[in-house]
Amino acid sequence: MKSGLHLFIIWEKSIGKKDIILKDLEEKYIIREIFEIKWNENEFVKNLKRFYGNRLPNVSQKAELCGKGPFLLILVTDVKPKLEKVFLDDVNEIEINSNIFNSKMKYRKWIGEDYAIHGAHSEQETNHDLALLLGVKAENFEKELPKKWDGSIKKIANQELVGLNEWKNIKQFFDVLNATTNYVVLRNFEELPEKITQKDIDILTDDVETMSEIINVENNQSNLPIIIENKKISIDFRYQLGHHYEEKWSKDVLKRRILYKNIFYVPCDEDYFYTLLYHNNRTESKKYQKILNQLALKINIKENFKEILNDSIKSKKFMEKYMKQMGYKDTTTKSRTLFKIRNNELMRLVKVSIFLVKTYGIIFFLKKVNLKIKNTL
Secondary structure, three states: OOOOEEEEEEOHHHHHHHHHHHHHHHHHOEEEEEEEEEOOHHHHHHHHHHHHHHHOOOHHHHHHHHOOOOEEEEEEEOOOOOEEEEEOOOOOEEEEEHHHHHHHHHHHHHHOOOOOEEEEOEHHHHHHHHHHHOOOOHHHHHHHOOOOOOOOOEEEEOOOOOOOOOEOOHHHHHHHHHHHOOEEEOOOOOOOOOOOOOOEEEEEEOOHHHHHHHHOOOOOOOEEEEEEOOEEEEEEOOOOOOOOOOHHHHHHHHHOOEEEOOOEEEOOHHHHHHHHHHHHHHHOOOOOHHHHHHHHHHOOOOOOHHHHHOOHHHHHHHHHHHHHHHOOOOOOHHHHHHHHHHOOHHHHHHHHHHHHHHHHOHHHHHHHHHHHHHHHO
């Protein structure tokens, strides 16, 4: 793990147990810093929904359980982490620190509520939480923290989640995306972040729901206007996995992505060339001819690409040859419809269920199902 930093949150209604929790934390870990954070009560539910995303089935119920007042953010270092790999689904896995997980579950048991304490038990979750809570990168922030907590609690009032209503600048926007989502900016990114030359930013992501919650908590759409540096910018992610680019191709693009200018993610040169050509052929645009010719030279295309690009039939045949070679299929209305069916709410619940069983065990999962049934009766 790049950073040994983890965090716990003691929500307002659990503050009464803070002394015994802090005592236990001091015995097991090095407490680095403690903050008391107060969100605007009117924005609390929005902040909470955005913080937890689709992990939180009932945000209003969670707000009632944890309270809407000031909460404690506790940053700790585990000098003897117990790292384990767990599967998120059939393909993806994540490395967690089971010490942190076990502490979180113990504190919840002490309090008597399942969601009374939040704990970030993986590098990814710590990065996610700190990016939204404080607008910082865990790896950098850890270096600024004292070696050991001095016993004082630093208060932060009116600190909403970063980007709740607007973004300070494009770098802040991408810093949060980097910590929370898997994405690439598909095109027109050469002058970013210095200049935003387009009215929209085209993004490919494998998690539309998380992306929409990060940039606009109230709308689960794929083309959303946000405020960056006091300007309205449309974040267009209709290009989600399996929609404009078929599923296998989209996954490959995301797998091969590169960090551009050390700020945001873009396709590698080959993927940039072919996704742009595919888009160019579909829109029958001349807009991208210059950059396509530059990329063709860069990735060492042997054919006379200028001639191919100026002939729509040759260009489409060139594209078809590449897609056949890579095992990629063209997207159609039928394929997009099937993709939506496969990725509907039922499928999401199945994936979440698999994750819970694999990560926390069947007993924990059945307990959650039973609780959910009781709450809906």
